Each structure stands twice: as C-alpha cells, then as structure tokens.
Amino acid sequence: MSTYSDRARAILPGGVNSPVRAWNGVGGEPVPIASAHGSRITDADGREMIDLVASWGPAMLGHAHPEVVAAVQAAATRGLSFGATTEAEVELAELIRERYAPAERVRLVSTGTEATMTAIRLARAATGRDVIVKFAGCYHGHSDALLVAAGSGLATAGVPDSAGVTRGAAADTLVLPYGDEPALTDAFAEHGARIAAVITEAAPCNMGVVRPPEGFNRLISTLCRNEGAVMILDEVLTGFRAGPAGWWGVERDHDLAAGVDPWTPDLVTFGKVIGGGLPVAALGGRRDLMERLAPLGPVYQAGTLSGNPVAVAAGLATMRLLTPEVHDRVAATADALVTGVSGALAERGIAHAVGRAGTLFSIFLGLDDAPVTFEEVSRQDTAAFARMFHAVRREGVALPPSAYEAWFVSAAHTAADVDHVIATVAAWADSERT
Ligand SMILES: Cc1ncc(COP(=O)(O)O)c(C=O)c1O
Known part of the structure; x- marks a missing residue:
C-alpha cells in the first residue's frame, strides 16, 4: 500500500480529495476502497468490512442497491x-x-x-x-x-x-x-x-x-x-x-x-x-x-x-x-446497534455517552452525559476512539475515521452485521481493561 500512498500524496494534497478521508482523526494509513455492496465495503487489499460510514450518509439503502x-x-x-x-x-x-x-x-x-x-x-x-x-x-x-x-x-x-x-x-x-x-x-x-x-x-x-x-x-x-x-x-x-x-x-x-x-x-x-x-x-x-x-x-x-x-x-x-417500512427497518437497526454497543461498553465499565437523533447516533467515549455544545463534545476521549476504530477495523468493521461523526446504518445492515459490530466493540472494550 505504500506505493499507493506515495502516489496519492504526490498528486492529491494529503493523498485525498476531502480531508476527513486522510484519517487525521485516528492516525494510520487509509487503504483505498475498491468496491461496496449492501452493508459491506471492500478495500484494495480485498478486505471486506461492515461499513458504518455509508459514504458519509447517502447510502441509506446500502451500497449499490x-x-x-x-x-x-x-x-x-x-x-x-x-x-x-x-x-x-x-x-x-x-x-x-x-x-x-x-x-x-x-x-x-x-x-x-x-x-x-x-x-x-x-x-x-x-x-x-x-x-x-x-x-x-x-x-x-x-x-x-x-x-x-x-x-x-x-x-x-x-x-x-x-x-x-x-x-x-x-x-x-x-x-x-x-x-x-x-x-x-x-x-x-x-x-x-x-x-x-x-x-x-x-x-x-x-x-x-x-x-x-x-x-x-x-x-x-x-x-x-x-x-x-x-x-x-x-x-x-x-x-x-x-x-x-x-x-x-x-x-x-x-x-x-x-x-x-x-x-x-x-x-x-x-x-x-x-x-x-x-x-x-x-x-x-x-x-x-x-x-x-x-x-x-x-x-x-x-x-x-x-x-x-x-x-x-x-x-x-x-x-x-425509501418507503416507511424501509425507514422503520433502518430505525430498528439503529436501535439494536446503539443499544448493543452501549450495553457492551457499560458492562465493561467503559465510560461513554450516546448522542442520538432519530436513526442517527454516535458514541462519545469518556463522557458521562450526552453533550450539547461543541465544548462538551470536545471533552470526549478521542485517543480511546482511535484505539477502538483500529481494533474493530482489524475485525472487519469500518467506523467513521473520526470521533466527531455519526455512525451510519442502512437498510442493508442485517441482524448478523449488528451482532458482529457489537462483538467487536465488546472485544475492544475487554482489551482496554487488560
Ligand atoms: C449538515 C451538512 N451540511 C452541509 C454539508 C456539505 O455538503 P457537501 O459535502 O455535499 O458539500 C454537509 C457535509 O457533510 C453536512 O453534513
């Protein structure tokens, strides 16, 4: 991948066409994406991941419906x-x-x-x-x-x-x-x-x-x-x-x-x-x-x-x-995911708060209460988020590469996807305690 990164940086400022793609918020080297279908995204190394970025929102039906x-x-x-x-x-x-x-x-x-x-x-x-x-x-x-x-x-x-x-x-x-x-x-x-x-x-x-x-x-x-x-x-x-x-x-x-x-x-x-x-x-x-x-x-x-x-x-x-039934399905998926992830973190004593607006949510590590102002949001533990980001990615879950973003679900995410995301977050939380 270094060939790709060097090539990208030699022509695109920062190697990207939009800053957040450079992973400055979590560190590390993004691997380019080759394809995406349904709830999955596949990188150029052939690694398939459950995608919770959804192209930063558009992929409400899942990718390439x-x-x-x-x-x-x-x-x-x-x-x-x-x-x-x-x-x-x-x-x-x-x-x-x-x-x-x-x-x-x-x-x-x-x-x-x-x-x-x-x-x-x-x-x-x-x-x-x-x-x-x-x-x-x-x-x-x-x-x-x-x-x-x-x-x-x-x-x-x-x-x-x-x-x-x-x-x-x-x-x-x-x-x-x-x-x-x-x-x-x-x-x-x-x-x-x-x-x-x-x-x-x-x-x-x-x-x-x-x-x-x-x-x-x-x-x-x-x-x-x-x-x-x-x-x-x-x-x-x-x-x-x-x-x-x-x-x-x-x-x-x-x-x-x-x-x-x-x-x-x-x-x-x-x-x-x-x-x-x-x-x-x-x-x-x-x-x-x-x-x-x-x-x-x-x-x-x-x-x-x-x-x-x-x-x-x-x-x-x-x-x-995007029928009412599809919206209901996305809402149910968001419910299951946020409840499961928050529950897994709570069981393992990881302080966090859930920010939620309809089917949109994010997890603020290190906060006790859902923040309202940017100042409150800024007190979250972004280093812990970066550790979680990389840990779950190794296990096939693509989170947004920043603690300041929503986790995006789609109508294509299955119950098995949700379970896998919760399990990877739980495994990361376990590793934080050892
Ligand atoms: C709330 C909001 N407004 C405006 C924009 C800008 O949209 P675009 O990136 O299509 O220019 C964004 C992009 O993320 C957004 O989230």
Missing part, C-alpha cells in the same frame, strides 16, 4: 448531461415537497455546500441584512461565510477557522454555542436588526450526533419570525435519514402528537440521501423566498451539472425505495 444501479445505467444510456430541464428533475423535486412540506419550491444543485451557500445569499437578499448566526460545531459545507466555527463567550464575532477566509466574511458570521437559548436571545437583542439568517443543522451531526434540546429549533424559528430574519434548516445530513421527513419531521410528529402547531423553517437544505450516492443536493423553502432566485428574481445561482440526469436517476430511485 440493484434498482438504483439499474436506474443509473438506464439514465446513462439516454445521455449523460443535457444542460436542460428533464422530467425526472421535476419528479424528484415534487417528491421532496411531498415528503417535506416546508420545501414549497425546490432548486437542485450538486453539493450541500452549494445549497447552504445559496440559502445564505437568498436570506441576505430577502432581508437586506448581512449577519449570519451559526452554531459552534455545526458544519454547513465549505463556503466562506460558514467556515467560521467556535468562538468562546456568549456571542463572539467570528474569526476565520480556515486560512483564506477573509476577515470581512468572518465578521459577518456570529458564532454561538449550540443549544444555548440565552445566547441566542441575547444575540437577537443586540444585533437583531443586522441578522439576515440563523443557520442550524436540524440536529447537529458534525460534532458527533447531538439531540437538539427540546424547544431549541422552535425558539430559532420564533425569533427569526419576530425579528424578520430567515431560519435556514440544514438537513443535508439528516434529511430523509434521521426520519422519513428528516429531523424536522421527527419534531413535527412530536408536536402534532402533543397537540401543538409545528414550527417550520423558511429555507431548508438537502444533500446526501437525495442523490443516493451521486451528486445531488437541494435548496427548498417558502415560495416567496425561493422565487427570488434567478431567473424569476435577482438572486443569481446556477450550475452546469445541476439536476444532472444520471445523478437525479440515482436520487429518484433511492427516494422511491
């Missing part, structure tokens, strides 16, 4: 790209709206980054304001305004987290601790007239999975409405994965069951699952906001490959296959 692959093949034979609207694009957008009512109008793009970047442009155009509020630990892609992470204190003017982000871009982004209602209320009291939008992950999954504190999303929605700002709900990761209508749907169902009117986001972003493994993402939301997009309105956004027919075929086939 035969019906999705067939739809892609059929679409490819009709042409790879037209640069014009197709019926399938319309159908995918309609399907998104059918399942996710706040997406009154939909624009398809290719990446989650584009979707959130466009949402921000739209919010600024609609409000005539500049400031964006985001929460520390929430990731929304790599556009300049959103690459500003944690600042300490109540509401700090952002500092660039990435080199190359201008101070100007960072200064227009206010970073608050996640879940901190007083911080949010204070930010509106102090800066309300300048705030164009609050952007939040529907349930944070990019600092490990954090369950939104009860009422937090509703507070964002209320403050935005009262203060004339736009609420942007980022469901790129959670959309059609945390539940059939994303995390918003989980809260909506909870509210309806309690006899409470559900809150709604103004704009919402999707990605990952809606492309079924090919590059499709989307921005959706209130009609009056969405119709500010060109060609109807003055907010420019475009893409040569937006709504690409082959990618849309994968997304459409995936979305059609």
Whole structure:
C-alpha cells in the first residue's frame, strides 16, 4: 500500500480529495476502497468490512442497491448531461415537497455546500441584512461565510477557522454555542436588526450526533419570525435519514402528537440521501423566498451539472425505495446497534455517552452525559476512539475515521452485521481493561 500512498500524496494534497478521508482523526494509513455492496465495503487489499460510514450518509439503502444501479445505467444510456430541464428533475423535486412540506419550491444543485451557500445569499437578499448566526460545531459545507466555527463567550464575532477566509466574511458570521437559548436571545437583542439568517443543522451531526434540546429549533424559528430574519434548516445530513421527513419531521410528529402547531423553517437544505450516492443536493423553502432566485428574481445561482440526469436517476430511485417500512427497518437497526454497543461498553465499565437523533447516533467515549455544545463534545476521549476504530477495523468493521461523526446504518445492515459490530466493540472494550 505504500506505493499507493506515495502516489496519492504526490498528486492529491494529503493523498485525498476531502480531508476527513486522510484519517487525521485516528492516525494510520487509509487503504483505498475498491468496491461496496449492501452493508459491506471492500478495500484494495480485498478486505471486506461492515461499513458504518455509508459514504458519509447517502447510502441509506446500502451500497449499490440493484434498482438504483439499474436506474443509473438506464439514465446513462439516454445521455449523460443535457444542460436542460428533464422530467425526472421535476419528479424528484415534487417528491421532496411531498415528503417535506416546508420545501414549497425546490432548486437542485450538486453539493450541500452549494445549497447552504445559496440559502445564505437568498436570506441576505430577502432581508437586506448581512449577519449570519451559526452554531459552534455545526458544519454547513465549505463556503466562506460558514467556515467560521467556535468562538468562546456568549456571542463572539467570528474569526476565520480556515486560512483564506477573509476577515470581512468572518465578521459577518456570529458564532454561538449550540443549544444555548440565552445566547441566542441575547444575540437577537443586540444585533437583531443586522441578522439576515440563523443557520442550524436540524440536529447537529458534525460534532458527533447531538439531540437538539427540546424547544431549541422552535425558539430559532420564533425569533427569526419576530425579528424578520430567515431560519435556514440544514438537513443535508439528516434529511430523509434521521426520519422519513428528516429531523424536522421527527419534531413535527412530536408536536402534532402533543397537540401543538409545528414550527417550520423558511429555507431548508438537502444533500446526501437525495442523490443516493451521486451528486445531488437541494435548496427548498417558502415560495416567496425561493422565487427570488434567478431567473424569476435577482438572486443569481446556477450550475452546469445541476439536476444532472444520471445523478437525479440515482436520487429518484433511492427516494422511491425509501418507503416507511424501509425507514422503520433502518430505525430498528439503529436501535439494536446503539443499544448493543452501549450495553457492551457499560458492562465493561467503559465510560461513554450516546448522542442520538432519530436513526442517527454516535458514541462519545469518556463522557458521562450526552453533550450539547461543541465544548462538551470536545471533552470526549478521542485517543480511546482511535484505539477502538483500529481494533474493530482489524475485525472487519469500518467506523467513521473520526470521533466527531455519526455512525451510519442502512437498510442493508442485517441482524448478523449488528451482532458482529457489537462483538467487536465488546472485544475492544475487554482489551482496554487488560
Ligand atoms: C449538515 C451538512 N451540511 C452541509 C454539508 C456539505 O455538503 P457537501 O459535502 O455535499 O458539500 C454537509 C457535509 O457533510 C453536512 O453534513
């Protein structure tokens, strides 16, 4: 493999095309992947593993579902790209709206980054304001305004987290601790007239999975409405994965069951699952906001490959296959896995907390309580996670190579897969005690 690594590093910065693939969070040398089918992924050395990365979310049905692959093949034979609207694009957008009512109008793009970047442009155009509020630990892609992470204190003017982000871009982004209602209320009291939008992950999954504190999303929605700002709900990761209508749907169902009117986001972003493994993402939301997009309105956004027919075929086939029964199966698998893994760790005295939002979860080693803020998440034992990562990988389980990620299950994971993952985690926990 050293040949591969040397070759990769000699041409790709860090040997990768996206940083987390370099395993900086766990150490060691990633072996390239050769193929993936169902719940399994196989590396270039021929080692097959149970995959809990799922391409970082898209593979909700498991890898290379035969019906999705067939739809892609059929679409490819009709042409790879037209640069014009197709019926399938319309159908995918309609399907998104059918399942996710706040997406009154939909624009398809290719990446989650584009979707959130466009949402921000739209919010600024609609409000005539500049400031964006985001929460520390929430990731929304790599556009300049959103690459500003944690600042300490109540509401700090952002500092660039990435080199190359201008101070100007960072200064227009206010970073608050996640879940901190007083911080949010204070930010509106102090800066309300300048705030164009609050952007939040529907349930944070990019600092490990954090369950939104009860009422937090509703507070964002209320403050935005009262203060004339736009609420942007980022469901790129959670959309059609945390539940059939994303995390918003989980809260909506909870509210309806309690006899409470559900809150709604103004704009919402999707990605990952809606492309079924090919590059499709989307921005959706209130009609009056969405119709500010060109060609109807003055907010420019475009893409040569937006709504690409082959990618849309994968997304459409995936979305059609995502029936309520499939969602139930994924939920049952997530339940079994998280209960089994947590139980195995607890029995062996390994301190840990479970972060859970719908079918999404992660295990925080070294914490006693499920964290809410990035600061709390950062107290986890990342060295222990790295040891667990490598130990289970040797036994055929591919965990995400970072303690700050969700463990992704799919409809293809079997009870035997779940048992094997639990057994490997238990074996690692045993080894920690000796
Ligand atoms: C919540 C969230 N928003 C946005 C993005 C960016 O999406 P993409 O990587 O497709 O640009 C991600 C990617 O992981 C994400 O998890």
